[in-house]
Amino acid sequence: MPRAIPDPLWEELFTSMTSHRDRALLAFYVSSGARASELLGLRLEHVDWACQRIWVVSKGSRLLEPVPASPQAFTHLALYLDEAGRPNADEPVWRTQHGESRRLTYWAMRRTLQRANDRLGTNWTLHDLRHTAAARMADDPGLTLPEVQTVLRHAQVTTTQRYLATDVETLFDRMQQHYRRPRVKRVYHTGYDPEDVEAVFGG
Numbered sequence: 001m002p003r004a005i006p007d008p009l010w011e012e013l014f015t016s017m018t019s020h021r022d023r024a025l026l027a028f029y030v031s032s033g034a035r036a037s038e039l040l041g042l043r044l045e046h047v048d049w050a051c052q053r054i055w056v057v058s059k060g061s062r063l064l065e066p067v068p069a070s071p072q073a074f075t076h077l078a079l080y081l082d083e084a085g086r087p088n089a090d091e092p093v094w095r096t097q098h099g100e101s102r103r104l105t106y107w108a109m110r111r112t113l114q115r116a117n118d119r120l121g122t123n124w125t126l127h128d129l130r131h132t133a134a135a136r137m138a139d140d141p142g143l144t145l146p147e148v149q150t151v152l153r154h155a156q157v158t159t160t161q162r163y164l165a166t167d168v169e170t171l172f173d174r175m176q177q178h179y180r181r182p183r184v185k186r187v188y189h190t191g192y193d194p195e196d197v198e199a200v201f202g203g
Contacts, residue, residue: 003128004135005030013124016116019097020083024076025109026129028054031070033133033152035059036126037106045089049074058153065153 005013010030017023028039038056046055046064053068077093084095094104110126117123130152137148 004132005124005128009122010132012120013116013122016119020076020080021094021097021104022112024073024080025094027073027076028069029126029129030133030136031073032067033130033137034067035130036109040092040094040104040106040109042093043090044087044093047077047093060153067153068151 014023014026017026025039028034029036032039032054034054034056038059039054041057042054048054048066052071052074053066055064055066057063058065081093084097087093087095092103094109096102096104096108106126113124113126134148134152137143137151138145
């Protein structure tokens with residue numbers, strides 16, 4: 001099973017980010033479903049503010065393809081660019097924050113997530129963020145499976161179908177909610193004989 005981050009733990013991880021850059025990156029990962037390397041290669045000219053989407057070079061096809069993202073992601077991106085300065089249109093959006101400004105690499109972003117894991121006592125990976133985005137999309141009744149497949153750019157719909165299964169942790173959380181709900185007391189029409197009701201439905 002792909003490993004998705006439950007919502008409460010996602011909020012904990014997101015809140016632990018210490019910069020606009022890192023919050024923007026996580027918001028894009030979990031709303032766009034872009035792969036780690038795809039998002040890190042984003043250039044400013046490929047940010048479509050009006051349509052709330054970004055253009056990434058797909059890992060498989062090597063084609064430049066559009067990917068939608070959440071308004072929250074674009075808000076954090078704007079805050080990051082206001083703080084760090086806007087790169088040239090053909091330059092990478094994500095830059096290092098200390099020392100000489102350089103393109104943020106996969107390994108540097110991985111280390112950022114590792115530091116958050118150390119603080120929280122977790123072990124989330126960059127690929128878990130894509131899994132989380134996929135699971136959220138697949139769980140949305142307003143989206144069809146082919147639509148989710150298109151956003152994630154899966155070659156086969158069977159790959160997307162993996163996210164329809166409920167992981168054990170989510171199932172246990174839902175069962176705890178089920179247990180906490182008060183049981184609805186059955187009320188039967190006064191015309192029914194209590195003995196008949198007892199015989200049919202039990203006590």
